[in-house]
Amino acid sequence: xxxxxxxxxxxxxxxxxxxxxxxxxxxxxxxxxxxxxxxxxxxxxxxxxxxxxxxxxxxxxxxxxxxxxxxxxxxxxxxxxxxxxxxxxxxxxxxxxxxxxxxxxxxxxxxxxxxxxxxxxxxxxxxxxxxxxxxxxxxxxxxxxxxxxxxxxxxxxxxxxxxxxxxxxxxxxxxxxxxxxxxxxxxxxxxxxxxxxxxxxxxxxxxxxxxxxxxxxxxxxxxxxxxxxxxxxxxxxxxxxxxxx
Amino acid sequence: xxxxxxxxxxxxxxxxxxxxxxxxxxxxxxxxxxxxxxxxxxxxxxxxxxxxxxxxxxxxxxxxxxxxxxxxxxxxxxxxxxxxxxxxxxxxxxxxxxxxxxxxxxxxxxxxxxxxxxxxxxxxxxxxxxxxxxxxxxxxxxxxxxxxxxxxxxxxxxxxxxxxxxxxxxxxxxxxxxxxxxxxxxxxxxxxxxxxxxxxxxxxxxxxxxxxxxxxxxxxxxxxxxxxxxxxxxxxxxxxxxxxxxxxxxxxxxxxxxxxxxxxxxxxxxxxxxxxxxxxxxxxxxxxxxxxxxxxxxxxxxxxxxxxxxxxxxxxxxxxxxxxxxxxxxxxxxxxxxxxxxxxxxxxxxxxxxxxxxxxxxxxxxxxxxxxxxxxxxxxxxxxxxxxxxxxxxxxxxxxxxxxxxxxxxxxxxxxxxxxxxxxxxxxxxxxxxxxxxxxxxxxxxxxxxxxxxxxxxxxxxxxxxxxxxxxxxxxxxxxxxxxxxxxxxxxxxxxxxxxxxxxxxxxxxxxxxxxxxxxxxxxxxxxxxxxxxxxxxxxxxxxxxxxxxxxxxxxxxxxxxxxxxxxxxxxxxxxxxxxxxxxxxxxxxxxxxxxxxxxxxxxxxxxxxxxxxxxxxxxxxxxxxxxxxxxxxxxxxxxxxxxxxxxxxxxxxxxxxxxxxxxxxxxxxxxxxxxxxxxxxxxxxx
Numbered sequence: 053x054x055x056x057x058x059x060x061x062x063x064x065x066x067x068x069x070x071x072x073x074x075x076x077x078x079x080x081x082x083x084x085x086x087x088x089x090x091x092x093x094x095x096x097x098x099x100x101x102x103x104x105x106x107x108x109x110x111x112x113x114x115x116x117x118x119x120x121x122x123x124x125x126x127x128x129x130x131x132x133x134x135x136x137x138x139x140x141x142x143x144x145x146x147x148x149x150x151x152x153x154x155x156x157x158x159x160x161x162x163x164x165x166x167x168x169x170x171x172x173x174x175x176x177x178x179x180x181x182x183x184x185x186x187x188x189x190x191x192x193x194x195x196x197x198x199x200x201x202x203x204x205x206x207x208x209x210x211x212x213x214x215x216x217x218x219x220x221x222x223x224x225x226x227x228x229x230x231x232x233x234x235x236x237x238x239x240x241x242x243x244x245x246x247x248x249x250x251x252x253x254x255x256x257x258x259x260x261x262x263x264x265x266x267x268x269x270x271x272x273x274x275x276x277x278x279x280x281x282x283x284x285x286x287x288x289x290x291x292x293x294x295x296x297x
Numbered sequence: 298x299x300x301x302x303x304x305x306x307x308x309x310x311x312x313x314x315x316x317x318x319x320x321x322x323x324x325x326x327x328x329x330x331x332x333x334x335x336x337x338x339x340x341x342x343x344x345x346x347x348x349x350x351x352x353x354x355x356x357x358x359x360x361x362x363x364x365x366x367x368x369x370x371x372x373x374x375x376x377x378x379x380x381x382x383x384x385x386x387x388x389x390x391x392x393x394x395x396x397x398x399x400x401x402x403x404x405x406x407x408x409x410x411x412x413x414x415x416x417x418x419x420x421x422x423x424x425x426x427x428x429x430x431x432x433x434x435x436x437x438x439x440x441x442x443x444x445x446x447x448x449x450x451x452x453x454x455x456x457x458x459x460x461x462x463x464x465x466x467x468x469x470x471x472x473x474x475x476x477x478x479x480x481x482x483x484x485x486x487x488x489x490x491x492x493x494x495x496x497x498x499x500x501x502x503x504x505x506x507x508x509x510x511x512x513x514x515x516x517x518x519x520x521x522x523x524x525x526x527x528x529x530x531x532x533x534x535x536x537x538x539x540x541x542x543x544x545x546x547x548x549x550x551x552x553x554x555x556x557x558x559x560x561x562x563x564x565x566x567x568x569x570x571x572x573x574x575x576x577x578x579x580x581x582x583x584x585x586x587x588x589x590x591x592x593x594x595x596x597x598x599x600x601x602x603x604x605x606x607x608x609x610x611x612x613x614x615x616x617x618x619x620x621x622x623x624x625x626x627x628x629x630x631x632x633x634x635x636x637x638x639x640x641x642x643x644x645x646x647x648x649x650x651x652x653x654x655x656x657x658x659x660x661x662x663x664x665x666x667x668x669x670x671x672x673x674x675x676x677x678x679x680x681x682x683x684x685x686x687x688x689x690x691x692x693x694x695x696x697x698x699x700x701x702x703x704x705x706x707x708x709x710x711x712x713x714x715x716x717x718x719x720x721x722x723x724x725x726x727x728x729x730x731x732x733x734x735x736x737x738x739x740x741x742x743x744x745x746x747x748x749x750x751x752x753x754x755x756x757x758x759x760x761x762x763x764x765x766x767x768x769x770x771x772x773x774x775x776x777x778x779x780x781x782x783x784x785x786x787x788x789x790x791x792x793x794x795x796x797x798x799x800x801x802x803x804x805x806x807x808x809x810x811x812x813x814x815x816x817x818x819x820x821x822x823x824x825x826x827x828x829x830x831x832x833x834x835x836x837x838x839x840x841x842x843x844x845x846x847x848x849x850x851x852x853x854x855x856x857x858x859x860x861x862x863x864x865x866x867x868x869x870x871x872x873x874x875x876x877x878x879x880x881x882x883x884x885x886x887x888x889x890x891x892x893x894x895x896x897x898x899x900x901x902x903x904x905x906x907x908x909x910x911x912x913x914x915x916x917x918x919x920x921x922x923x924x925x926x927x928x929x930x931x932x933x934x935x936x937x938x939x940x941x942x943x944x945x946x947x948x949x950x951x952x953x954x955x956x957x958x959x960x961x962x963x964x965x966x967x968x969x970x971x972x973x974x975x976x977x978x979x980x981x982x983x984x
Binding site: 104109110111129130133134136137138142144148149150153161162165166167193209 | 501576577580581584585587588870871873874875876877878879880881882884972973974977
């Protein structure tokens with residue numbers, strides 16, 4: 053099966069004053085359709101940078117990212133934006149909802165940006181909110197939603213366009229354990245029910261254990277991975293400890 | 298160097314754009330004040346060489362200085378609003394920075410000193426820019442007026458007044474300090490914990506609609522009263538001035554109370570149509586106007602002040618020139634224009650005064666004129682003097698010295714009675730010095746009909762009795778011919794001839810023209826033409842004021858750039874969210890530019906409302922009281938004066954949105970070009 057995402061020899065450098073920080077140093081990664089992949093590693097290993105490059109939120113210094121065989125580096129600014137709008141869903145640690153929009157409107161944002169008809173937008177937003185269990189909160193603005201509810205709204209927004217891939221950057225990092233569990237359940241369900249491909253950056257072994265595969269990064273490279281079924285938090289912690297040696 | 302000053306300098310460097318724009322706004326205020334003084338002194342520097350020419354022209358300099366200084370103070374007030382807004386937003390923007398400083402041990406007093414030091418440095422930079430700019434501005438405006446005015450075609454080059462420079466510069470610094478004071482105090486209250494918690498940009502802020510409602514009710518009550526019983530029909534100076542100022546202030550207060558609600562309602566009203574036209578960008582732009590209320594209110598207010606001034610000054614000048622000064626003369630001169638003999642070529646404008654050493658007509662000329670016209674015309678010799686007690690505006694408005702009998706024969710052009718009559722007035726004039734005044738001058742001296750005013754002359758005091766109160770020509774007080782000896786006047790400055798009929802005029806005109814031709818340094822002119830030149834000249838004052846007021850608009854535009862930039866900077870994360878969700882650069886730019894456009898529309902509309910309202914309040918409250926016109930049509934005059942003001946407002950309403958949209962474009966461009974993740978990052982850099 054063709055991979056849905058393929059990153060080849062990916063490099064990313066950041067100038068920080070007089071020093072150049074190498075966030076990624078020739079990283080290679082492939083992800084199959086419908087896979088739920090966790091990306092783990094110590095701080096500064098390049099996890100979030102990898103996610104941003106895969107999502108077209110940043111541009112690689114060198115190397116290539118392909119989404120369904122389309123090279124992101126070959127796209128101009130406008131096409132990249134359209135790709136983000138229609139083909140990629142992103143969930144952030146701090147929810148990143150627009151404060152003046154209701155839950156329904158936040159979910160519908162990609163469709164609104166695409167100029168879709170109001171009826172279609174409303175229907176799909178209602179469906180997406182219903183799927184994450186927040187149909188009755190659709191008219192609430194973010195300040196009237198709990199952290200977990202806001203993150204579910206963010207997830208609904210990421211899923212509404214039926215994207216090729218959902219990228220989640222520490223989606224449970226700002227949530228209590230119960231809310232975090234709810235979000236992880238939804239991500240798992242997205243893979244199982246919708247055939248969604250999900251990449252999730254996480255520090256939490258318990259969250260990683262919910263995935264099909266865990267990729268470990270260190271110093272901007274993939275150094276190991278473990279696969280399910282039957283991944284447990286203990287196995288992941290063990291794998292992490294092994295990497296420190 | 299103290300840590301506060303060191304940090305202040307660092308902050309200025311870090312946010313150099315904001316600092317520069319704020320300094321420019323302060324500089325605009327200082328420049329206007331410096332230019333006001335230079336322009337007004339340059340009007341009379343070259344021409345006030347004799348006592349007579351000084352008497353005629355001194356008021357121009359004084360009134361121009363007063364008027365332009367008021368404009369300068371308004372521009373400075375606009376700069377104050379901008380500075381307040383800029384510092385208020387900067388404190389919000391730097392909340393985490395300030396929290397870190399407090400966490401590191403910076404005392405509240407040091408935080409206060411740091412921010413006030415920034416303000417003082419910005420004020421000082423603005424003062425320096427303004428001092429230089431004021432000189433350039435005065436030159437530019439003088440050139441403009443010289444090119445466009447028939448009357449004001451010659452200006453002197455007075456030296457820069459150091460006291461004015463220092464005063465204006467100091468005011469710039471003080472305004473910057475006062476404006477930054479409250480944000481600085483707010484900054485001292487920031488907790489060290491602010492460093493640990495990222496600030497969130499807020500959702501909708503609900504305005505206090507009750508305040509708006511109160512404002513509307515009060516305004517409705519005020520307008521209802523003015524419609525039913527315009528005070529101008531019964532009130533006299535100085536109370537007319539007091540009441541018009543009080544009611545004008547009340548009108549502005551009502552608008553201010555209603556402003557937040559008006560913005561909220563306008564944003565709601567524009568939401569659907571703009572969403573239809575611009576998609577989600579239009580909708581978000583409208584929503585953003587309902588957040589960060591103080592930022593939006595202050596930006597709209599800064600614009601409204603500028604537009605309101607332009608509109609108000611236009612209406613005010615229209616009222617004075619069209620409804621008051623020339624109310625009588627326009628009719629009289631159309632029916633039977635008189636003729637005047639003058640020692641200068643008035644058609645040459647102020648250039649005709651240059652080099653003049655004798656501003657009087659030849660001795661005996663009045664007799665020659667009288668012998669030509671006989672019974673076919675009234676002949677009035679005019680003398681001009683400066684008598685501070687009788688000054689209609691300020692202290693240096695000229696007064697006439699005229700023979701009352703001649704005035705009576707000449708018709709209503711020079712004077713007509715609202716209080717008193719000719720028989721009694723002539724009796725008073727026969728006994729000694731008689732005065733014919735407007736109610737304004739009488740009220741200034743706390744005197745009325747048949748009271749005595751002690752007039753200062755170059756040769757001592759002269760007790761004069763008020764013989765009549767009513768409208769005079771251009772408001773100038775009239776002293777009877779007893780003043781000729783008292784002021785030591787040798788020869789008249791003008792000889793006015795008022796033919797009794799048009800046929801008489803046609804008959805005497807050729808001989809009078811020939812008479813003028815026989816005398817060097819004597820020009821004859823149609824009085825209608827003279828009045829026209831005077832009106833045009835006074836309207837040139839409006840041109841100068843417009844030039845100054847454009848600085849107010851410029852300052853307001855700077856305010857929009859500043860607040861748009863800081864607002865964009867505050868919302869970088871939101872812009873990043875939009876870009877991450879798939880908004881393209883054009884869509885994000887449209888949000889910011891549309892916000893600017895909407896603020897421009899609102900500022901222009903509110904400013905127009907304020908300005909027109911002030912004009913109508915003023916006219917209806919004072920009506921013809923300054924001049925003493927009987928049965929003055931207060932409301933028709935108000936509406937007539939409001940028309941040119943409204944036209945100006947309409948131009949502003951068309952132009953301001955483009956100006957503010959353009960002003961919002963620069964920070965918008967900067968924001969959308971930044972990488973998506975840079976916008977989403979927690980740390981925000983300053984503008």
